[in-house]
Amino acid sequence: MTERFEICVVGAGVIGLAVARQLATSGKIAVDKILVLEQEASFGQHTSSRNSEVIHAGLYYPDNSLKARLCVRGKQLLYEYCAQHDIPHRKTGKLVVAQDAEIAALETLQQQAMRNGVSDTEIIDAAALQQMEPQVTGSAALFSPSSGIIDSHAYMQSLLNEVESSGALFVRKTRIEKACSANNGFRVTTQTLQGQQSDSYDIECRVLINCAGLDAMNVAERIECDFKREAPRLYLCKGDYFHYNLGNPFTHLVYPLPEKNTRGLGIHATLDMGGQCRFGPDSQYVDAINYDVSAAKATQYAEAIKRYFPAIDAAQLQPSYAGIRPKLSAAGEPAQDFVIQFSQDCAADEHSGTMRTDAELVQLFGIESPGLTASLAIGELITTRLLDQL
Ligand SMILES: Cc1cc2nc3c(=O)[nH]c(=O)nc-3n(C[C@H](O)[C@H](O)[C@H](O)COP(=O)(O)OP(=O)(O)OC[C@H]3O[C@@H](n4cnc5c(N)ncnc54)[C@H](O)[C@@H]3O)c2cc1C
Known part of the structure; x- marks a missing residue:
């Protein structure tokens, strides 16, 4: 039977x-x-097992979207779950770093976060940023204290x-x-x-x-x-990660402003529970699932990272792993x-x-x-x- x-x-x-x-x-x-x-x-x-292992605060997603609602609720449930079940995690906080022309975008992001129910963010100036992250350069940053990392x-x-x-x-x-x-x-x-x-x-x-x-x-x-x-319809959008061999230069997660249409969140620095730092992911639409990471991309990564971390040493970026986003929008379309x-x-x-x-x-x-x-x-x-x- x-x-x-x-x-x-x-x-x-x-x-x-x-x-x-x-x-x-x-x-x-x-x-x-x-x-x-x-x-x-x-x-x-x-x-x-192919992601940034970040507990997101819920900053980016449009009003009343499932992404916004489920992220904000999920964050609360996840921190509670981690505490109850001894899952390694850390509320590191996150800095979204703006350069000169981008300060208005930080304010827009903060307003979106507020509408999503994330009311604890703060815009800090260049001096405060320098104090929090001496190696990071920017004209201002949005600080999100409830962002963190988890051992997925x-x-x-x-x-x-x-x-x-x-x-x-x-x-x-x-x-x-x-x-x-x-x-x-x-x-x-x-x-x-x-x-x-x-x-x-x-x-x-x-x-x-x-x-x-x-x-x-x-x-x-x-x-x-x-x-x-x-x-x-499904669109595959690949993101590659590079490990940074010179240890971890930061104490917070450090992000640039997100890409257009939030295709990706920009090549950011994530920390893992073992204290390692990796940079990524980029966003590249692909036709098939393939998790290879090309070492040749290191120079392009270093250029992007240099905007907020001028001391980056490109020679110390080592291909790590890749993940693929199951997107419902094609390149150039809204998220x-x-x-x-x-x-x-x-x-x-x-x-x-x-x-x-x-x-x-x-x-x-x-x-x-x-x-x-x-x-x-x-x-x-x-x-x-x-x-x-x-
Ligand atoms: C580059 C990248 C970075 C990300 N960073 C973050 C982050 O920092 N924070 C965050 O919150 N989210 C992040 N995400 C998103 C997060 O990783 C995904 O939303 C989540 O892992 C999706 O889980 P899933 O179970 O839907 O998919 P999967 O993990 O892919 O699981 C699907 C499972 O289904 C199985 N399966 C498929 N077909 C069959 C079948 N026919 N029969 C039986 N089993 C089958 C597969 O083997 C697989 O195990 C990121 C994603 C990517 C790609």
């Missing part, structure tokens, strides 16, 4: 894990009926521990191949890798949650049901918000509020930055919504 679950979460990046953890600890769902499928041998092998691996490991210790099932090396409507839910076909061989088996679930990150659109295409919404689709909304739209089925398909698209920061808030949003339907 085909095993039936209440909920199947596809993908064990930080989003799938945060969603599964919130569902598993809600006390409202039989935990042995929650299944998390991950195609890789371990959790968090893609975007969730330890965070994901903790989420997974909670999922597994609650009794929910985490299955590695297993990818969802396709799914179709069946029995008031979904029949899901999976492939499990066993050495060189792979086994196919089917499960059923009432709720299917697509948290496949860069693969979310591929997975969406392979789900057949007549009440799903159209998936948006798009996160998309979180619930199929029950679609069923309600098309049938004047009458639901034809208990099946629910939840799909997440474009979960780029600040997805790590927002992860617990995304878990909270989805869980609240699903529990309302019970």
Whole structure:
């Protein structure tokens, strides 16, 4: 007989894990009926381990956007979670540094932050900046005291521990191949890798949650049901990081002003919990997933960094790693918000509020930055919504 679950979460990046953890600890769902499928041998092998590990304050995102709301709520939940579960993290604070012509942009950023509910920022002048960060040059800076850093691996490991210790099932090396409507839910076909061989088996679930990150659109295409919404188009935008061999020159996160259309946040300095400094990421639209970092970019990085850190030694920049943003906007287009689709909304739209089925398909698209920061808030949003339907 085909095993039936209440909920199947596809993908064990930080989003799938945060969603599964919130569902598993809600006390409202039989935990042995929650299944998390991950195609890789371990959790968090893609975007969730290829980012800046910054806990964002919520400065940049447009009014009432999901990015703004979920970042600000997620930041609060994440700091609480880190304290409760001993996850290495630090509220370092962050400086967004302006050069001469950019001071008005700092004020605009501060106003946006205020509208997003981030009221603790402060604009400081060049002298105050020099005192806070002697190696940084700028005519002014926006100081965000609630920004910080986190050990994202330890965070994901903790989420997974909670999922597994609650009794929910985490299955590695297993990818969802396709799914179709069946029995008031979904029949899901999976492939499990066993050495060189792979086994196919089917499960059923009432709720299917697509948290496949860069693969979310591929997975969406392979789900057949007549009440799903159209998936948006995916654009891959790569960001490379360089490690700085001369140690860490800063005590805060140091950022330039964001790029146009917030394509990226600009090549910034991030610190990790081991006290290392790295610079990145840039933003480059690409056609395929490729995590190589070209050493030839070091000169171009040094030019960008020099604007706020004149003493940068280009020879000490060493290629480190890359991550890929699952963007919903092409180069030059305005930034798009996160998309979180619930199929029950679609069923309600098309049938004047009458639901034809208990099946629910939840799909997440474009979960780029600040997805790590927002992860617990995304878990909270989805869980609240699903529990309302019970
Ligand atoms: C360069 C860069 C810098 C960033 N910096 C920050 C930052 O400082 N702060 C911040 O808050 N956010 C940051 N982000 C954003 C953050 O990293 C992402 O929002 C977050 O990691 C997305 O997690 P995810 O779980 O959606 O995706 P992923 O981590 O990619 O997880 C998706 C999972 O689904 C699995 N999967 C895919 N297809 C299938 C299938 N068919 N079957 C089974 N499993 C499948 C994959 O193997 C993967 O494990 C950054 C992102 C990038 C790219």
